[in-house]
Amino acid sequence: MTLQPNRIYQGNCIEKLRQLEAGSVDLVFADPPFNIGYSYDVYDDQRTTTDYLEFCEAWIREVHTALKPNGTFWLAIGDEYAAELKVLAQQLGFHTRSWVIWYYTFGVNCVRGFSRSHTHLFHFVKDPDDFTFNGENPAVRVASARQLVYADSRASTKGRLPDNTWILRPQDAPAPSFSPSHDTWFFSRVAGTFKEREGFHGCQMPEQLLGRIVRVSSNPGDLVVDPFGGSGTTLAVAKKLGRRWNGFELSKEYVSRIEQRIEGCEIGQDLDGPADPQKSAPKTARGKTRTKFKNGRPVISLDSETESSVIEAFTEASDGHSTDYLLCDPKLSKRFLSACRERSLPGDARMWNSFLLRIRKSGKLPKSTNSGRRLSYTDMDPYSDGSESAMRLVGIDYGMTLDEMLCSPQAASEFDQLAGMFSPGYSSFEYRWAALALRKRAGTKRYRTLASDQQQYWSQQRTPNRFALEKCLAAKYDCPGVYVVLFEDSVLYVGETQSIRDRVEKLLNTEAWMNFAPTAVRVWFLKDEQKQFGLRSFLINRDKPLLNSEYLRQS
Template identity: 95%
Template sequence: MTLQPNRIYQGNCIEKLRQLEAGSVDLVFADPPFNIGYSYDVYDDQRTTTDYLEFCEAWIREVHTALKPSGTFWLAIGDEYAAELKVLAQQLGFHTRSWVIWYYTFGVNCVRGFSRSHTHLFHFVKDANDFTFNGENPAVRVASARQLVYADSRASTKGRLPDNTWILRPQDAPAPGFSPSHDTWFFSRVAGTFKEREGFHGCQMPEQLLGRIIRVSSNPGDLVVDPFGGSGTTLAVAKKLGRRWNGFELSKEYVSRIEERISGCEIGQELDGPADPQKSAPKTSKGKKRTKFKNGRPVISLDAATESSVIEAFGEASEGHSTDYLLCDPKLSKRFLSACRERSLPGDARMWNSFLLRIRKSGKLPKSTNSGLRLSYADMDPYSDGSEAAMRLVGIDYGMTLDEMLCSPQAASEFDQLAGMFSPGYSSFEYRWAALALRKRAGTRRYRTIASDQQEYWSQQRKPNRLAIEKCLSAKYDCPGVYVVLFEDSVLYVGETRSIRDRVERLLSTEAWTNFAPTAVRVWHLDSEQQQFGLRSFLINQDTPLLNSEYLLQS
């Protein structure tokens, strides 16, 4: 039996792990019982040492089997068995990448012992040379001490990766968020008074901690598994970050609570709990100016000399094309960054691209003299859906707008890869241009008026019946229109196309789409582009699909 993704299953985790297809899982996060006598609903947390280690060996062995060759395994465990389980995992074939300490100084009181104030987090991989580690994702990087404490302009604007101790002190946890004065990572133990506390499970992980792990060790669309569902935090965060997920839980009551929690969160929803510090410490007694931050990154001022150099670099690299064209063309973009580097500009590639957009907005860039490749919506039809899905997933994973995505070489590269997975066979330029075209059309007054004018009409129309998705492969559906792809009881994607049959045929032959297990569609035969746009906008606002861009959502 192969388990369906995006479901929580009740039962023994060893048996359920065996039901996963071998080599199908990208990331496993496990927070097993610590065997310290904690009171669970149905599980006995007072096993003998031999019994407990045999149990752990059995489920860790199944984790190893379920993971892809490039898969990752994170394990949370207490002091009592941390060393034993590290050795055990290595004996079963895992390689240890990191031994992280999650430290919370308002700890758990222990009888006749020191308070429990930390948990061990082991980062294991199957292949020491081939595994996912998204260290360049700005959502997992933190500002350095140079930025936050010393206001040093020489600091890298990329920030840094965190160290292997993640700390929280009581004085650093005011409601509703943090105002820290240094660069340590902060994750609170989810105490009973916290907003994100679910209440039914005593050992709850914070969402921000799971967010860091899931972002750094998996990609959008990857399969994340939690063998010990508990409070459902791993699964909720995986869903919010656009991953597929499976969870196992022994307790029927916990399963019901987890299902309720999962149904209440949406892809793209912000993670609960305070994140990392995103602003510098208070001003020093000498009044030294601190670094300003926007979206967690330092803002470098654009002085006249830097502005002039950026304009020169653009003129040298653009071949007369527009700014958008340059950012969409990897070759021209690379040439522009090289020209900035030669001029020893402050900042990095993302900052220089951001400078370019700021200068364009001020109207100081030379007008384009080369229109370049012109692509119509019909030209982009074969890959526009893949471009939109990639834009949605990278936007969630990196927390970026489209402009910010195109300014970041790392994010743009991930966008290209994802778009190629959803709509294979096209160039980076085509994928990026299609994303810009979607945003531009959605933002124009003409199309916003079309969407607004048609809203009442479509709200009064009855939806077509659901069709098994394979039925759309017949010649009858070789026609233009709007389609809704469904998986389980949710909407995966709302699209418009010149041929519904061709679009569905490609969807069913593309792993990135079939990973979401689409089962049915609704179809509207529409020839008018304006009607297609109006209906698609209405449906996206009504259903908030998993893979549609937020640009078609009406504010």
């Protein structure tokens, strides 16, 4: 039996892991029972040491089998068996990349020992030379001390990644001696009074902690597995971040509660809890933070001298094109960044591009005199779906708007690569321009009104039956219309196109699309562009597909 993704299965995790296709899983996160006598509803947490280690060896062996050759395994474990399970995992073929300490408040009080306020997080990989580690993802990185405290113009806007540290209390530590990017991670436990507490399971992990692990060790569309479903946090986070997921749980009661929790989650929804808990923790000593933050990112001041230099660099590099055109054209964008460097501007590429958009908003940039290449919706039809899907996935994973993606060379490159995987054969300019065109169209008053006016009409129409994707390869489907791509009962994507046949043929022959395991399609034959947009907007707002842009949900 092969298990279907996006399901929680009740049963023994060893048996369920064996039902996964070997080498099919990208990331496993496991938070097993610690064998400390905790009271679960069906599991005995007081095994002998020999019995417990044999149990762990069995399920870790199956994890190794289920993972892809470049797969990653994260293990959360307490002090009692941390050393034993680290050695055991290595004996079974894993390589240790990191030994992270999760430090939390609301620690466990001990009478004859120091109160426990940490859990071990082991980061294992199958291949030490080939594994996923998205260290450039800005949602994984955190602000440096130069950003947080000193407002240093030399600080990289990307923030920084981990260094090794020991710490007693992060609230009292002088910056930068503690940071959530260290291998000692500070996240509060999900205590009983916390809003995100589900209530039915006493060992709930924080969503932000799982978010960091899922983001750094997997990509959108990857398969994430949790052998010990527990409160369902791993699965909820995987769904919110656009991953496929499987969970196993011994307790029928927990399975039922997890299903309710997952049902209440939406793809792209914010993770619960503070992304940077150090900022929400009270400090013993008062201090000043000079850098202001908006949406978790530093807001850098723009003085008049820097503003003038950015305008000069843009005028020199743009060849009379608009700001959007420059950001979409890699050659012009590179020329602008070179002009900024020549003027020794403070900051980096992301900051300079952000300054450019801020200056445009203030109306101080010269007007465009060169319209350049113009693309119609018909021109963009062969790749607009790939552009939209890439925009959606990078937006979920990086926590960025489209403007923020285009300002960040790393995110823009990731967007280009993803769009090329969904719709091969086109240029970065075409992919980026299609994304901007979609946003502009969705935000236009005319189209927003059109979508609103058609909502009631489409809600009263019959939904076409689903059928196999291959049926769309027939000649009768070489026509305009709206189509819905399904994975079982879940909607993956809603598209409008000039040729349903061409879109579905590409889907069937493109690995990026097939990674989402589409199983069926629905089709509406529509020639009128306005009706296409109205129906598409209605379906996206009703079904909330994984791969459609947030901009269309607002239409």
